[in-house]
Amino acid sequence: MSIALGCDHGGYGLKLEIIKYLEAQGIAYKDFGCRSLDSCDYPEYARAAAEAVASGECETGIVICTTGIGISITANKVKGIRCALCSDTVSARLTREHNDANMLALGAGIVGTNLALGIVDAFLHTEFSEEEKHRRRVTKIAALEDELLN
Numbered sequence: 729m730s731i732a733l734g735c736d737h738g739g740y741g742l743k744l745e746i747i748k749y750l751e752a753q754g755i756a757y758k759d760f761g762c763r764s765l766d767s768c769d770y771p772e773y774a775r776a777a778a779e780a781v782a783s784g785e786c787e788t789g790i791v792i793c794t795t796g797i798g799i800s801i802t803a804n805k806v807k808g809i810r811c812a813l814c815s816d817t818v819s820a821r822l823t824r825e826h827n828d829a830n831m832l833a834l835g836a837g838i839v840g841t842n843l844a845l846g847i848v849d850a851f852l853h854t855e856f857s858e859e860e861k862h863r864r865r866v867t868k869i870a871a872l873e874d875e876l877l878n
């Protein structure tokens with residue numbers, strides 16, 4: 729498993745904590761920036777991380793800004809990306825089970841470090857449910873992308 733990481737200045741500190749967590753767990757990652765607290769624009773880093781997931785270079789991704797909103801909106805513009813903004817562990821588990829979410833977005837100004845790491849842990853350690861209804865719905869999302877986003 730390799731995780732694509734992306735953040736802006738608002739998510740930089742939490743990203744460093746997530747990197748510590750991933751290294752402690754022996755989980756590989758690729759960091760697409762940003763690399764400092766200097767003000768920057770989240771769409772650049774969301775795009776880079778999301779394209780790595782969409783291309784198969786990375787299996788999943790985690791993106792972080794202050795609210796998590798802008799960076800999740802951007803990631804979801806990349807075809808094939810299902811990026812879930814989560815502020816609790818139940819949502820993180822259910823978006824894997826129900827939506828087969830392939831990216832997680834976090835708001836560093838919304839969740840504290842311990843909760844964020846719990847959300848990451850739940851997200852990374854939950855498999856997609858193979859229930860037919862969930863697969864059917866995810867397939868419909870992909871069909872909608874094919875139909876509307878060319």
Ligand SMILES: O=P(O)(O)OC[C@H]1O[C@@H](O)[C@H](O)[C@@H]1O
Nearest residue numbers: 736738793794795796797798
């Ligand atoms: O730090 P500034 O630039 O004020 O605000 C940027 C943050 O505000 C929101 O749009 C995003 O969450 C981003 O991280």
